[in-house]
Amino acid sequence: MLGTVTRKVLKTILSDTARQRILTVERVHREGGLFDADSIFYRCVGTVVTWGTGSRVRSGPFAGMRYIQHALGVHSSAYCPKLLGTYEQELHPLVEALRTGHPYVHVINIGAGEGYYAIGFARCLPQSWVTAYEADAESRVILGRMAEINGVAPRLTIRESCTPSGLQAAMAQPGKTLIVCDVEGAEQELLDPVAIPALTRADILVELHDFLIPGISGVIRKRFENTHQITEIPALPRQLADWPSSLSLPKVYRRTALSEYRPGGMCWFWMKAAGNAVLAVAHAD
Numbered sequence: 001m002l003g004t005v006t007r008k009v010l011k012t013i014l015s016d017t018a019r020q021r022i023l024t025v026e027r028v029h030r031e032g033g034l035f036d037a038d039s040i041f042y043r044c045v046g047t048v049v050t051w052g053t054g055s056r057v058r059s060g061p062f063a064g065m066r067y068i069q070h071a072l073g074v075h076s077s078a079y080c081p082k083l084l085g086t087y088e089q090e091l092h093p094l095v096e097a098l099r100t101g102h103p104y105v106h107v108i109n110i111g112a113g114e115g116y117y118a119i120g121f122a123r124c125l126p127q128s129w130v131t132a133y134e135a136d137a138e139s140r141v142i143l144g145r146m147a148e149i150n151g152v153a154p155r156l157t158i159r160e161s162c163t164p165s166g167l168q169a170a171m172a173q174p175g176k177t178l179i180v181c182d183v184e185g186a187e188q189e190l191l192d193p194v195a196i197p198a199l200t201r202a203d204i205l206v207e208l209h210d211f212l213i214p215g216i217s218g219v220i221r222k223r224f225e226n227t228h229q230i231t232e233i234p235a236l237p238r239q240l241a242d243w244p245s246s247l248s249l250p251k252v253y254r255r256t257a258l259s260e261y262r263p264g265g266m267c268w269f270w271m272k273a274a275g276n277a278v279l280a281v282a283h284a285d
């Protein structure tokens with residue numbers, strides 16, 4: 001189960017008690033215990049992934065971004081996939097296209113968590129200013145530290161909960177705006193072009209939460225279909241083949257590390273404002 005190298009590392013750096021705890025958790029796992037993203041087992045796998053990656057995103061469009069282990073266990077963090085670089089890999093072709101071809105003056109990340117997208121975009125769009133809205137105080141502290149260690153703090157503004165009036169004000173400045181929105185259903189209130197007319201001119205990537213607000217993807221489509229070109233990007237289950245080839249970890253941990261713990265049937269909308277050149281996005285269906 002635990003590889004020889006991992007065992008050696010455990011032996012060197014952990015106290016006897018801590019090592020025993022991990023080995024007990026490993027045995028429980030072997031015996032079929034159930035684990036989720038907040039479990040002790042997930043934290044153990046996260047610790048091993050941290051060692052393996054050196055706390056830097058291993059692959060994908062944000063490869064090289066530095067992480068801090070405090071982000072492990074943050075609300076909804078999907079820590080392991082982020083470090084592996086497989087997180088939301090359905091979006092990689094789009095993110096690659098955005099980082100190479102689009103001079104956004106302002107990137108607004110609503111529901112920034114610990115900053116995977118806010119800091120990722122700040123790193124790969126060095127001309128852009130980034131505003132990160134995050135309602136959770138603990139996540140905001142980690143986001144601030146991650147911005148520092150990645151050298152993007154001077155271009156990143158961290159704000160608390162996003163409201164329609166706050167978003168309208170944030171979009172008042174001239175220039176192209178990219179919105180990246182993942183707010184567990186609050187997209188219903190926030191992505192409303194009647195309340196926030198500036199949205200009609202912004203390019204918007206939104207994760208939709210129909211399992212929380214049934215029918216929300218249909219509502220959002222209707223709101224934006226006359227002003228935006230909308231591409232639906234479905235979420236796909238992860239396969240062991242998605243594992244980054246440059247990283248060695250026992251197979252038994254890979255499934256846990258890759259999982260994003262998503263309910264089935266989720267999707268994103270990439271909504272490109274019609275006033276701009278059409279962006280062809282290739283993605284795996």
Ligand SMILES: C[S@@+](CC[C@H](N)C(=O)[O-])C[C@H]1O[C@@H](n2cnc3c(N)ncnc32)[C@H](O)[C@@H]1O
Nearest residue numbers: 076111112113116133134135136161162182183
């Ligand atoms: C699923 S997490 C998104 C994490 C992030 N997008 C990522 O991929 O790492 C959703 C986040 O949205 C935040 N959130 C929910 N409603 C919000 C609001 N109105 N303004 C700002 N953040 C909000 C939650 O606190 C939570 O951290």
